[in-house]
Amino acid sequence: PVSRILHPGLRSRLMSADDAARLIHHGDHVGMSGFTGAGYPKLVPQALARHIQQQHDAGKEFRIGLWTGASTAPELDGALAKVGGMDMRLPYQSDPTCRARINAGEMAYTDIHLSHVAQYVWFGFLGKLNVAVIEVAGILEDGRLIPATSVGNNKTWLDQADKVILEVNHGHPLALEGMHDIYYGTERPPYRKPIPMTHAGERIGTPYLHCDPTKVIAVVETNLPDRDTKFSAPDDASRRIASHLMDFFQQEVKLGRLPAELLPLQSGVGNIANAVLESLNDGPFTGLQGYTEVLQDGMLALLKSGKMRMASSTAISLSSEVMKEFNDHLDFYRERIVLRPQEISNHPEVIRRLGLIAMNGMIEADLYGNVNSTHVMGTRIMNGIGGSGDFARNAYISIFMTPSTAKGGSISCIVPMVSHVDHTEHDVQIIVTEQGLADLRGLAPRQRSRLIIERCAHPDFKPALLDYVERAEAAGRSGQGGLHTPHLLQEALSWHARYETTEDMRPR
Ligand code: 0RQ
Numbered sequence: 001p002v003s004r005i006l007h008p009g010l011r012s013r014l015m016s017a018d019d020a021a022r023l024i025h026h027g028d029h030v031g032m033s034g035f036t037g038a039g040y041p042k043l044v045p046q047a048l049a050r051h052i053q054q055q056h057d058a059g060k061e062f063r064i065g066l067w068t069g070a071s072t073a074p075e076l077d078g079a080l081a082k083v084g085g086m087d088m089r090l091p092y093q094s095d096p097t098c099r100a101r102i103n104a105g106e107m108a109y110t111d112i113h114l115s116h117v118a119q120y121v122w123f124g125f126l127g128k129l130n131v132a133v134i135e136v137a138g139i140l141e142d143g144r145l146i147p148a149t150s151v152g153n154n155k156t157w158l159d160q161a162d163k164v165i166l167e168v169n170h171g172h173p174l175a176l177e178g179m180h181d182i183y184y185g186t187e188r189p190p191y192r193k194p195i196p197m198t199h200a201g202e203r204i205g206t207p208y209l210h211c212d213p214t215k216v217i218a219v220v221e222t223n224l225p226d227r228d229t230k231f232s233a234p235d236d237a238s239r240r241i242a243s244h245l246m247d248f249f250q251q252e253v254k255l256g257r258l259p260a261e262l263l264p265l266q267s268g269v270g271n272i273a274n275a276v277l278e279s280l281n282d283g284p285f286t287g288l289q290g291y292t293e294v295l296q297d298g299m300l301a302l303l304k305s306g307k308m309r310m311a312s313s314t315a316i317s318l319s320s321e322v323m324k325e326f327n328d329h330l331d332f333y334r335e336r337i338v339l340r341p342q343e344i345s346n347h348p349e350v351i352r353r354l355g356l357i358a359m360n361g362m363i364e365a366d367l368y369g370n371v372n373s374t375h376v377m378g379t380r381i382m383n384g385i386g387g388s389g390d391f392a393r394n395a396y397i398s399i400f401m402t403p404s405t406a407k408g409g410s411i412s413c414i415v416p417m418v419s420h421v422d423h424t425e426h427d428v429q430i431i432v433t434e435q436g437l438a439d440l441r442g443l444a445p446r447q448r449s450r451l452i453i454e455r456c457a458h459p460d461f462k463p464a465l466l467d468y469v470e471r472a473e474a475a476g477r478s479g480q481g482g483l484h485t486p487h488l489l490q491e492a493l494s495w496h497a498r499y500e501t502t503e504d505m506r507p508r
Pocket of ligand 1: 407
């Protein structure tokens with residue numbers, strides 16, 4: 001087999017994952033690669049988890065602070081959470097074991113906008129990064145690195161860490177080389193320059209990650225696939241959400257508010273986002289572009305069919321079946337996909353300039369258009385804000401979508417007041433459920449509440465929501481509270497409180 005480690009000095013640092021893991025110490029801040037289950041180290045984290053378990057068994061303390069690009073996989077977050085090996089995790093996770101530990105109060109979690117992470121580290125806001133553990137597809141003779149299936153924060157981890165551990169994964173095709181675009185022009189304020197990108201496919205950097213070879217303390221070889229990110233076939237609710245969006249896009253084109261080929265699409269994680277992209281593949285739009293952070297099956301299908309011309313992302317997060325299609329046709333996809341650092345894929349300046357259509361999932365929205373993307377019943381974290389805030393705040397049109405109910409209809413995803421706010425009413429323009437689409441642009445709060453109830457709420461909850469706003473407005477008219485954003489403060493969160501005791505939001 002062709003060697004993927006061409007730099008002689010780095011080849012001399014080859015060792016086992018267990019030996020490499022022992023170079024990480026209790027209390028270290030460790031920056032690992034990985035973004036939505038793509039391009040994460042596969043062996044060192046598991047070896048580290050074993051090492052931590054041994055230390056715990058010997059009565060010793062051993063916990064690290066773990067920083068990543070975004071969510072990873074059971075071999076990383078799962079393994080470290082299982083042994084209680086993290087005292088702090090940032091910026092986005094979706095692992096069930098990790099989530100359970102956070103919600104049980106056994107580890108800390110700092111949920112940061114994905115575009116902020118790299119610069120927070122450059123600014124020194126998060127303290128020193130001790131070790132970077134980065135998966136790559138190969139190492140060139142001069143020590144430059146061929147990135148793997150995600151870029152995430154790797155550039156920053158390699159720059160900022162004192163020590164670097166590389167995992168060279170032979171499972172990734174070497175033909176990935178050339179797909180990435182690593183921009184090294186970002187300066188700190190007050191020396192910042194405009195990011196020189198004016199269209200979604202523009203290349204402004206280099207295909208390789210730079211790394212000072214003298215910092216590399218270990219190189220580990222692996223040959224393992226990324227997590228299989230499975231998507232369920234679109235159900236009735238997601239098909240209806242997608243269909244409302246298709247009608248909306250057509251209306252906007254007709255009104256001259258969107259060009260015929262739309263504007264670059266950002267699409268969030270999960271099944272609904274994926275279903276919307278699948279619908280676009282059956283729809284009338286051509287010449288589409290993607291400017292997103294996670295490229296899922298649905299977007300790859302759009303590229304394959306030719307409906308989408310190109311897509312920019314920071315990660316390729318595919319089901320194993322679609323990953324095979326991607327790997328088998330890399331020459332085709334390399335011409336059409338650009339993988340960037342997440343501080344660029346999610347950069348507010350670029351998002352605003354390109355004018356994205358941002359489409360993200362949510363847990364719940366309230367009558368006035370505030371959105372909760374992260375918390376169940378106000379207290380338990382689901383995943384994290386991820387990039388949704390980067391995109392929602394700066395997009396041309398910001399869309400949030402969800403089925404109108406959750407947990408078999410016992411929860412309304414439209415509530416009087418959200419139990420946690422991630423996206424305020426100021427960043428939310430369109431709300432879509434399978435019931436319909438509410439276009440909130442330019443509407444005042446009392447106009448919004450009526451429209452959201454009429455268009456988006458489930459019939460089981462409509463009467464109670466209408467009753468709530470009518471009584472809140474009546475209270476305002478009788479001098480109890482204002483009439484700009486009417487609320488019944490004693491009742492605003494009573495639906496959530498009821499669910500916590502009866503597992504049903506519906507009034508008895
Ligand atoms: O939980 O599987 O235990 O039943 O939430 O819900 O309907 O499968 O939706 O996969 O699209 O995820 C907001 C979580 C939606 C996601 C969220 C429960 C529901 C289920 C998932 P179960 P669905 P999706 C770019 C953008 C934040 C980050 C983001 C997310 C589970 O979209 O993490 O947007 N977004 N990043 O039962 C209680 C409610 C609920 C509820 C749903 N109202 N109350 N539980 N659920 N609504 C990508 C990145 O940033 C990386």
